[in-house]
Amino acid sequence: MNATELQIKDLENLIGNLKESLLFQKASILNKSHEFKAEQSSVSAHGDEAEIASLDASNNISIHLHERDRTALYSIERALGKISDGTYGQCEACGEMIAARRLQARPFTALCIDCMEEQESHSNIYQ
Ligand SMILES: [Zn+2]
Known part of the structure; x- marks a missing residue:
């Protein structure tokens, strides 16, 4: 086995593992944003002022995470797209x-x- 074959073999293994891990990461991000939405709607149904204030604080964190997750999701989708069209x-x-x-x-x-x-x-x- 020459160096190029080794590289291809490594790459195949790598892509196999990566695809699994990307799909897992994608699922957990989507799961999280789903929970976030559920949290939003349950709070708006009942909320006194203190609750709203603390919600604001946690909202900022959630929005920040959300933004980061969106970026991560974009990278994941991009890598998965490359894997499926063979350009990864x-x-x-x-x-x-x-x-x-x-x-x-x-x-x-x-x-x-x-x-x-x-x-x-x-x-x-x-x-
Ligand atoms: Zn280059």
Whole structure:
């Protein structure tokens, strides 16, 4: 087995595990936002002022989480889409395969290490 075959084998294993974990993460985010909505509607049905005040505080946290979850959900959907059309693991800039080790560490990465470094050398906004 040469290095390329090994990389492909690694990638297949990685994608198999990743897909499961992405689907699990997606389900738990959707579950959470469902609970959040249920909480919202039950409180509006009955609420004195103290309850509303404490609701405001927890709402801010929930909205914040919600925003973060939305971003996470977007990344998850994007990765799942790539897995299903067979483009997962390809660098979006140069089209080369991203190293399996890199994908393992950063499953949502869209660039190979070379392109990432190239991009960072032009701008350090994201560092
Ligand atoms: Zn690249």
